[in-house]
Amino acid sequence: MIQVYNLNKSYQKDSSAVRDLTLKVAKGEFVYITGPSGAGKSTLLKLLFAAEKPSRGQILINGQNLTRMNGKKIALMRRRLGVVFQDFKLINSRSVFENVAFPLEIQGKKRYEVSNKVYQVLKLVGLEHKIKRYPLELSGGEQQRIAIARALVIDPLVLIADEPTGNLDPDNTCEVMELFKGANARGTTVLLATHDRDIIRRFPRRVLTLDQGRLVRDLTP
Amino acid sequence: MRRVIYFLLRALRNMRQSPFLCSAAISTVTVALVILAFFALIVINVQQLTRHWSRDVQVVAYFDHPPASPVLDRQLSRIRQYPEVESVAYISPRQAFKRFQVRLGDDADLLQGMANDFLPAALEVRLTEKYRNSAGVQRVVERLRRNKSFADLRYGQEWLERFEAFLGLLRTAGLVLGGFLLFAALFIVSNTIKLTLYARREELEVMALVGGTPAFIKAPFLLEGALQGALGGLFALLTSFLFFSMVLKEDLGRLLLASGLGKISFLPPHWQILIVLLGCLLGLFGSLFSLRKFVRI
Numbered sequence: 001m002i003q004v005y006n007l008n009k010s011y012q013k014d015s016s017a018v019r020d021l022t023l024k025v026a027k028g029e030f031v032y033i034t035g036p037s038g039a040g041k042s043t044l045l046k047l048l049f050a051a052e053k054p055s056r057g058q059i060l061i062n063g064q065n066l067t068r069m070n071g072k073k074i075a076l077m078r079r080r081l082g083v084v085f086q087d088f089k090l091i092n093s094r095s096v097f098e099n100v101a102f103p104l105e106i107q108g109k110k111r112y113e114v115s116n117k118v119y120q121v122l123k124l125v126g127l128e129h130k131i132k133r134y135p136l137e138l139s140g141g142e143q144q145r146i147a148i149a150r151a152l153v154i155d156p157l158v159l160i161a162d163e164p165t166g167n168l169d170p171d172n173t174c175e176v177m178e179l180f181k182g183a184n185a186r187g188t189t190v191l192l193a194t195h196d197r198d199i200i201r202r203f204p205r206r207v208l209t210l211d212q213g214r215l216v217r218d219l220t221p
Numbered sequence: 222m223r224r225v226i227y228f229l230l231r232a233l234r235n236m237r238q239s240p241f242l243c244s245a246a247i248s249t250v251t252v253a254l255v256i257l258a259f260f261a262l263i264v265i266n267v268q269q270l271t272r273h274w275s276r277d278v279q280v281v282a283y284f285d286h287p288p289a290s291p292v293l294d295r296q297l298s299r300i301r302q303y304p305e306v307e308s309v310a311y312i313s314p315r316q317a318f319k320r321f322q323v324r325l326g327d328d329a330d331l332l333q334g335m336a337n338d339f340l341p342a343a344l345e346v347r348l349t350e351k352y353r354n355s356a357g358v359q360r361v362v363e364r365l366r367r368n369k370s371f372a373d374l375r376y377g378q379e380w381l382e383r384f385e386a387f388l389g390l391l392r393t394a395g396l397v398l399g400g401f402l403l404f405a406a407l408f409i410v411s412n413t414i415k416l417t418l419y420a421r422r423e424e425l426e427v428m429a430l431v432g433g434t435p436a437f438i439k440a441p442f443l444l445e446g447a448l449q450g451a452l453g454g455l456f457a458l459l460t461s462f463l464f465f466s467m468v469l470k471e472d473l474g475r476l477l478l479a480s481g482l483g484k485i486s487f488l489p490p491h492w493q494i495l496i497v498l499l500g501c502l503l504g505l506f507g508s509l510f511s512l513r514k515f516v517r518i
Contacts, residue, residue, distance in 0.1 A: 005288070005468065051428070053431075070492065071434070072434045072435065072436075075432050075433060075434040075437075076432065076434070076437070077432075078429075078430065078431065078432040079431070079432030081432075083430055083431075089426065089427055089430065090427075091423060091424050091427055092423070093239075093424070094424075095239050102427065102428070102431055103431035103432060105227070106431055106432055106433045106437060107432065108223070108224065108334045119415075150431070154432075219236075
């Protein structure tokens with residue numbers, strides 16, 4: 001599903017955020033990306049959903065080379081990726097329904113299709129009763145569940161999450177992790193960056209450890 | 222079509238969701254275009270005045286002796302055929318005398334005891350609008366000079382040159398100031414729209430993250446800019462018209478009427494359409510320039 005070859009990303013001349021990274025993630029896998037702060041976890045994820053361009057190397061997702069895509073093709077590729085962030089990145093001026101419906105609207109889906117799908121996915125994350133609320137009226141955990149719903153509403157090939165539990169308490173962390181496990185069980189490949197060892201212990205899966213931009217360990221339980 | 226309606230609805234919703242920023246953008250366009258409309262109003266009326274003045278551009282050809290009727294007819298028909306000529310009028314010595322009397326007014330008694338045919342007969346040659354300039358007058362004068370029947374030709378060369386210099390200045394000032402105003406308007410509008418986009422940067426970012434193509438992300442904002450610009454243009458027209466009716470018509474009117482212009486007019490319909498269109502373009506380009514900074518995929 002995901003193939004990364006000799007990936008490098010430098011922001012400055014003599015320091016690299018990601019160095020000579022090569023890895024493969026199979027379809028349907030659940031992979032943690034971990035490491036200390038500044039290890040390059042977020043940079044790697046940004047490279048995977050093309051928010052950043054690599055300095056060198058190749059990224060293939062579902063057989064398509066991300067590094068050779070123009071703006072429009074990148075946009076079309078992102079329609080098959082679900083992305084979740086630590087800070088949720090919800091649009092505060094839009095209701096829960098509108099936030100979750102946004103990716104489907106962009107894909108030009110019909111209105112009844114959008115409504116059905118949004119309701120289903122909100123039910124999945126347990127927030128169907130908050131459909132008319134606005135993000136700032138919800139708790140942090142609820143906002144993250146809305147962000148996950150927005151990522152899942154398109155039935156993504158890959159779900160990319162950057163520290164999704166970073167702002168959450170232990171109860172909400174568990175709920176959010178159950179949602180990722182559920183998505184993975186339904187066949188979605190999940191890539192989750194975290195530095196929280198407790199999560200990895202409680203939900204053991206393949207772990208890629210980065211340090212100073214290099215892949216230093218690849219462990220499968 | 223479904224996409225266009227979607228973009229339009231989104232543009233309208235964006236405007237409804239940020240009424241303050243939307244009003245700021247519309248007001249900026251309005252103010253910029255009101256200034257431009259006033260400037261156009263003054264230039265158009267002054268141009269009308271100069272056109273009015275240019276009607277006085279004529280060549281007067283004086284005869285040595287009053288011509289016999291067949292000779293005069295021949296001269297008149299020949300001159301009428303010149304492409305530069307709009308009309309030719311024969312002024313007999315008596316008609317000239319009467320005009321002189323009228324012009325002297327209260328001092329007309331100075332002419333007492335003079336014969337009423339002492340002034341020379343003349344032809345007054347009026348030119349078509351296209352030739353009411355120094356070059357046009359020269360062409361007619363050269364043709365008339367070849368005609369030996371005329372003792373003298375008068376055409377106010379100095380006045381004409383000054384008049385042309387004034388027209389040139391007016392045109393250049395119009396172009397330079399108009400261009401400057403337009404550029405300033407574009408700059409201000411673009412910056413105001415940049416502020417509105419800055420306030421919506423999270424939305425732009427999310428749109429890009431969930432797979433919005435650059436065109437899809439930009440379209441509603443461009444449409445919004447164009448709509449705001451068009452609204453600004455309409456408000457600018459309305460404001461200019463109100464100000465014109467209440468203040469300018471009287472003040473500018475007093476100035477221009479004293480200079481001989483019949484009536485002061487508001488912007489003609491094609492200028493009104495141009496102002497709205499200009500507003501639309503200002504909004505569109507203002508958004509386009511700002512979006513380049515905020516939409517990066």
